[in-house]
Amino acid sequence: MEKLQEERIRTRNIRRILDAATEVFARKGFDGTRITEIAEASGLPKANVYYYFGSKDDIYRAAIARLIQGWDEALEEIALEKDPAEAFTRYVTAKLRFSHQHPTESRLFANEILRGAEFLTEQERKHIRDVTNYRVAVIEAWIAAGKIVRVDARHLLIMLWAATQFYADFQPVVRDALGNRNLESADFDAAARCIADTILAGLIPRDPEPI
Amino acid sequence: MEKLQEERIRTRNIRRILDAATEVFARKGFDGTRITEIAEASGLPKANVYYYFGSKDDIYRAAIARLIQGWDEALEEIALEKDPAEAFTRYVTAKLRFSHQHPTESRLFANEILRGAEFLTEQERKHIRDVTNYRVAVIEAWIAAGKIVRVDARHLLIMLWAATQFYADFQPVVRDALGNRNLESADFDAAARCIADTILAGLIPRDPEPI
DNA sequence: GAATAAGTTGACGAAAAGTTCAATTTCTGA
DNA sequence: TCAGAAATTGAACTTTTCGTCAACTTATTC
Structure with missing residues (x-):
């Protein structure tokens, strides 16, 4: 595949995972969140979540970063x-x-x-x-x-x-x-x-x- | 023992457990809290925590109830x-x-x-x-x-x-x-x-x- | 339409967590 | 002091969870 035109699949799946993760993290906090729950909420199998993110830490950090970025754009x-x-x-x-x-x-x-x-x-x-x-x-x-x-x-x-x-x-x-x-x-x-x-x-x- | 004068031991241990539980629950939320962590924070072995409380749910409920009661007394x-x-x-x-x-x-x-x-x-x-x-x-x-x-x-x-x-x-x-x-x-x-x-x-x- | 890269996924092993138990010790009232 | 109740606790059991992997399918490029 190499740089496919827009990395459509990757972009979409990462967004799905972060959307789901944001919801679960918001409700249960970092320690209370199970990767399985993120996977279910995103409609992807757990192993697929791990294909895009190396660990729970990574998902959490990405979700926080996206949140701050979103706040900034909306409120700046x-x-x-x-x-x-x-x-x-x-x-x-x-x-x-x-x-x-x-x-x-x-x-x-x-x-x-x-x-x-x-x-x-x-x-x-x-x-x-x-x-x-x-x-x-x-x-x-x-x-x-x-x-x-x-x-x-x-x-x-x-x-x-x-x-x-x-x-x-x-x-x-x-x-x-x-x-x-x-x-x-x-x-x-x-x-x-x-x-x-x-x-x-x-x-x-x-x-x-x-x- | 039967109704010992003030149930000193029981009262003290329950307070210790709820103090520790409140701190951990406050930081990590219900799902993120490990009984082991409550046990360590309270200085009691895990099995002793289970001697006083039947489950994590019970501890959480008791902590919430105590919190509300404390608020009331302080602010009424x-x-x-x-x-x-x-x-x-x-x-x-x-x-x-x-x-x-x-x-x-x-x-x-x-x-x-x-x-x-x-x-x-x-x-x-x-x-x-x-x-x-x-x-x-x-x-x-x-x-x-x-x-x-x-x-x-x-x-x-x-x-x-x-x-x-x-x-x-x-x-x-x-x-x-x-x-x-x-x-x-x-x-x-x-x-x-x-x-x-x-x-x-x-x-x-x-x-x-x-x- | 091959060759190669990207993406998918069921199943698994290791580690950790919740909970139970049985044996032991400490406490209390009589 | 002694019998019974309360309290303690190491160890085990069960379930859940993290993270991995190898086999498989889909997509892309030439």
């Missing part, structure tokens, strides 16, 4: 720039929409963190730090310009991250709390409005003089 | 009553302090939710719903009384829960985001202040007239 455009009100609203809305559409990836990440983030590469962690630092700078510039009230930028970002991630990772709890059967787009919209409105109301300076 | 006094400002501040502070002191329990709960909350009993889930409903009623009463602005009470509670839980469950990420080596009490205090202040500022009505 959402810069915390421009007008703070619009920026926060767009950011929260986009993150919640992503949580709604890709809850599995989000849970995989959560599981990896619960494990102690041992498999996150230094490069990946540095990337998280860089993104955070950039946004901290933006927020502190807003504060300096008087566009928002004085606030700890890092904890504010964590609060935003936490609030949006929760809807993907803790769906059973969110369902119980909302009294819903299943989470729908409307729920994510309501969440985005509540988070953005409440936090913004607390951030935008009160025009004449504070209480 | 923190009612969302009185003055909203004081109530929210005390609630956030108490939850963060608890997250700081008992991160392992929090992670075990997170892991169980990621699994799909299959082991949470209907009673436990009902308890969560009841607690939520009670607090929703309190918040809506505040809204009706004009003490806080109109807001979706359920999403507000989720936001509080998310923000506080994040510090326990996602410590590696929080560390990276804060640029810290290890999280200390000061970090949790700063987080409590940021969360409570920002959300409160958005909730307390602006006296004369809104912007």
Whole structure:
């Protein structure tokens, strides 16, 4: 075969395996995942999974790498720039929409963190730090310009991250709390409005003089 | 032995096993946890663990039940009553302090939710719903009384829960985001202040007239 | 349409995990 | 002190899982 035109078969099978692996890893964690389960979920025999990946480690690492890459592509455009009100609203809305559409990836990440983030590469962690630092700078510039009230930028970002991630990772709890059967787009919209409105109301300076 | 005065040995060993199990389950999840690892962590031989618990399921269920009971006892006094400002501040502070002191329990709960909350009993889930409903009623009463602005009470509670839980469950990420080596009490205090202040500022009505 | 590379897969062996058991020791109350 | 209950534990048993392999089929190139 040698470099066949697009490596169609290989590409497709690797995607199938990683899709299945992401789902199982997200639910059961690294140690709890059985290769057999990944194989069944992907519709391939176990030996075929081993044809593409040398070990469970390899599959896990590949799934994590793909997840981070996907997050980046989806969220990199959402810069915390421009007008703070619009920026926060767009950011929260986009993150919640992503949580709604890709809850599995989000849970995989959560599981990896619960494990102690041992498999996150230094490069990946540095990337998280860089993104955070950039946004901290933006927020502190807003504060300096008087566009928002004085606030700890890092904890504010964590609060935003936490609030949006929760809807993907803790769906059973969110369902119980909302009294819903299943989470729908409307729920994510309501969440985005509540988070953005409440936090913004607390951030935008009160025009004449504070209480 | 028969009812020995306090069942000292049994009580102590069960506690040891559940302590060890909570830690391992929190890190590796149910399927990823090996009885051998619980045994080693508790300092007891594996067969002794089976003397007290019939199966891995039993240990897991007992750990979850103990966790929920502990949460309840620790947090039940923190009612969302009185003055909203004081109530929210005390609630956030108490939850963060608890997250700081008992991160392992929090992670075990997170892991169980990621699994799909299959082991949470209907009673436990009902308890969560009841607690939520009670607090929703309190918040809506505040809204009706004009003490806080109109807001979706359920999403507000989720936001509080998310923000506080994040510090326990996602410590590696929080560390990276804060640029810290290890999280200390000061970090949790700063987080409590940021969360409570920002959300409160958005909730307390602006006296004369809104912007 | 061969020759060669890529992909498929059932079956297997080794290692590890859950669980049981029987023999032994320690504890407690009388 | 002594009998019976509780607790301890090494070793075995059973099942599951990882990872391998060799035989086989499909795809690609010339």
